Amino acid sequence: DVPLLSVRDLKTYYFLDEGTVRAVDGVSFDIYPGQVVGVVGESGCGKSVTGRSILRIVGPPGRIVDGQILFRPQKTSLPLPERATDDGFVDLAALDPRGKAMRSLRGAEIALIPQEPMAAFSPVHTIGFQLVEAIRLHQPVDEATARQMAIQRLREVGVPSPEQRMDAYSWELSGGLRQRAVIAMALACNPSLLIADEPTTAIDVTTQAQVIHLLRALQREHNMAILFITHDLGIIAQIASYVVVMYLGQVVERGPVEAVFRQPQHPYTQALLRSIPSIFAPSRTLLPTIEGSIPHPFNRPPGCPFHPRCPAFMPGTCDRHTPTLQPVNERQWASCFLYHPPVMEPEHQGQAL
Ligand code: SF4
Ligand code: MG
Numbered sequence: 001d002v003p004l005l006s007v008r009d010l011k012t013y014y015f016l017d018e019g020t021v022r023a024v025d026g027v028s029f030d031i032y033p034g035q036v037v038g039v040v041g042e043s044g045c046g047k048s049v050t051g052r053s054i055l056r057i058v059g060p061p062g063r064i065v066d067g068q069i070l071f072r073p074q075k076t077s078l079p080l081p082e083r084a085t086d087d088g089f090v091d092l093a094a095l096d097p098r099g100k101a102m103r104s105l106r107g108a109e110i111a112l113i114p115q116e117p118m119a120a121f122s123p124v125h126t127i128g129f130q131l132v133e134a135i136r137l138h139q140p141v142d143e144a145t146a147r148q149m150a151i152q153r154l155r156e157v158g159v160p161s162p163e164q165r166m167d168a169y170s171w172e173l174s175g176g177l178r179q180r181a182v183i184a185m186a187l188a189c190n191p192s193l194l195i196a197d198e199p200t201t202a203i204d205v206t207t208q209a210q211v212i213h214l215l216r217a218l219q220r221e222h223n224m225a226i227l228f229i230t231h232d233l234g235i236i237a238q239i240a241s242y243v244v245v246m247y248l249g250q251v252v253e254r255g256p257v258e259a260v261f262r263q264p265q266h267p268y269t270q271a272l273l274r275s276i277p278s279i280f281a282p283s284r285t286l287l288p289t290i291e292g293s294i295p296h297p298f299n300r301p302p303g304c305p306f307h308p309r310c311p312a313f314m315p316g317t318c319d320r321h322t323p324t325l326q327p328v329n330e331r332q333w334a335s336c337f338l339y340h341p342p343v344m345e346p347e348h349q350g351q352a353l
Contacts (some may be wrong), residue, residue, distance in 0.1 A: 002072065002087065003030040005054070005194060010067035010093070012046075012053045021297040023049040023062065025249035028228050028325070031193065031242075033074070036216075038240030038257065040233055040272070042294055046249040047114060047229045051195040054227070055112055056097035056151040069093040074192040086194045108138035113182055113189035113199045121170035122184040127154075127164025127181050134188040140147045153184040157214060177284050183214065190222060212238055233272055237261060245269050248295070249307040255332035261305050265334040304337070316345035317342055 007253035012024040031037045036344050039047045052058045053226040054069055069092035070085075078131065085091075095102045114120055121130055131150035132143060141149065147166070157180040170178055179199065186194060196215065200208040215305050219226055228240055233259055236257060243260050245253040253266040264270045271291075292309035295301055307318040314337060321342035325335040 001032055002068075004033045004035075004072055004074070005031040005227075006068070006070040006089070007050070007054070008068040008070065010050065010053060010069060011065045012062060013059055013065050014062045016061055019298045022249050022300070022352075023297075024053060026067070027244075027246070027249070027251050028067075029251065031225050032229060033192065033276070034219070034225055034238075035242060035353045036240045037111045038226055038228045038230065038236035039200050039246060040230055040236050040243060041246035041283050042231060044248075044294055044297065045246040047246050048197050051112070051197050051227060052244070053109055053228050054092060055195060056092060056095065056102050057106075057112075064280060067093060071105070071110070071193075073105060075109060097322045104138070106320045107134060107191070108189045109191055110184040110193045110195065111189070113186045113194065113196040115201065116344055117175075117178050120185050121178075123169060123171055126167050126169055127173075128168075128321060129168070129186055130173040131185060132272065134185060138189045150184075150188070153188060153298075154181065156182045156218070157181070157187070158210075159184065175203045176210070177205065179203050179211055180214070183211070183218070185329050186223075187218060187222075191224065193225045193227065195227045195229070198231070199228075200230075200235065215239065233261075245272070248297075248300065250305060250335065251333075252306065252336070253332065253334045259329075259331045263332075265328045265332050266336050267312045267337065267338070268306050269334075271309075271311075291311075304335075312336075312338055 008028050010024055011022070011029045014021040015021055027038065027050055039050060041047050049058065049062070053064055058064065070089040071092050072088045073090060092102065107116065121127065128147070128150055130155060132146045134147040135141065135149050151162045151166060154165055159165050159177060159180050170181065173181060200211050203211065212235060218224065228236070230236060240257050243254065243257050244251055244341065245266065247268050253260060253269045260269060261273065263274050295308065303319040303321055305325050307313050310318065317337050323335045323337050323340070325333050326340050328334045328339045
C-alpha cells in the first residue's frame with residue numbers, strides 16, 4: 001500500500017522575541033487513502049500546527065524549518081507541480097505556500113474544517129455565494145451547475161431546506177447547522193484528505209455525536225482520508241483506525257487505535273486513557289486528570305519532555321537523554337526508555353546509569 005500522505009520528521013517552529021517555540025518537533029506518520037487517523041494530545045501539543053503545516057497555512061512568526069510532507073494528489077486533472085517524484089508524491093513542505101501548486105491542492109485535494117467554525121465563512125457573504133465560489137475555484141462548471149452542487153452538498157450534510165439556506169449568512173445559523181455548513185464547505189470539491197481540527201469543540205454534546213456520525217458516513221461514501229485532530233480520546237475511538245499521540249510537539253506513541261487503547265505503551269498515553277471513562281474497558285473507573293501541568297513552551301524539560309509528569313521516571317536516564325520514537329511491538333511505536341535503552345552520547349560514556 002502506498003500512503004496518501006507521509007509526514008516525515010516535520011519541524012515547525014515559531015520565532016518569537018522571547019525565544020523559539022518548537023511547536024512541531026520531528027513529527028512522522030502516514031495516512032493511507034480513505035484512512036481516518038486521529039491526532040490526540042492536550043492543548044499546545046502541536047496537533048493543530050501539524051494540520052496547518054500540511055495545508056501550508058502557518059504564518060509568521062511560524063515557519064516549517066525541516067522535514068517533508070509528501071502528498072500524492074488523487075485527481076489527474078491537477079497540474080502536477082515540478083517537484084513531484086516518480087511515484088506521484090509532491091513535497092508540500094517544499095512548495096511556495098502562496099504558489100499555484102499549493103493553491104490548487106488546497107480545497108481541491110486537502111481541505112480543512114477549522115477549529116473555529118466562524119472562521120470558515122466570511123460574515124459579509126451568504127453561505128450559498130461562498131459555496132458556489134469554492135466549487136468554481138477548482139471545477140470548470142458554470143454558476144447554475146455550481147449552485148445545484150452547493151445545494152446538493154448542504155443536503156448531503158443534513159441541512160434542512162438547503163435551497164433557502166443558500167441565502168443565509170453563517171451568523172444566522174445555529175451552532176449545529178453552522179457546523180454542517182462548514183463541513184459542506186470543506187467537502188465542496190471532494191478532497192481526498194480532510195483535516196478536521198477539533199470540529200466538535202464549539203457545539204453541544206448531542207450535535208457532537210451527530211457531526212461525528214455524519215463525518216463517518218461521508219468518509220465512507222467518498223473514501224476520503226481524515227486527519228482528525230482532537231484532545232478527546234473518546235472521539236478517536238469512535239472515528240479513527242490509527243492514532244498519533246502528541247506531547248510537546250513530538251509523537252510519543254502511535255499505532256492502530258484498538259492496540260493503543262487496549263495496551264497503551266507510553267506512560268503519557270496510559271495517563272490520558274486513565275483520565276477518560278474507558279470505551280474498551282468499561283469497568284475502569286474515572287480517575288483524575290494527569291498530574292502536573294504542561295511545561296511552558298520556552299521551558300522545555302531536558303531529556304524526555306514528559307519526565308516531570310511521568311510516574312515511571314528514571315532519574316539519570318529520562319532527564320539526561322532524549323528518547324526517540326521506535327517500534328515497541330509489531331504495531332505500536334513509542335518514544336520511551338522503558339522500551340529502549342538510551343543511546344549513550346560520548347560525554348556520558350562510562351557513567352553509571
Ligand atoms: Fe517516562 Fe522516562 Fe519513558 Fe519519558 S522516557 S515517558 S520519563 S519512563
Ligand atoms: Mg488546536
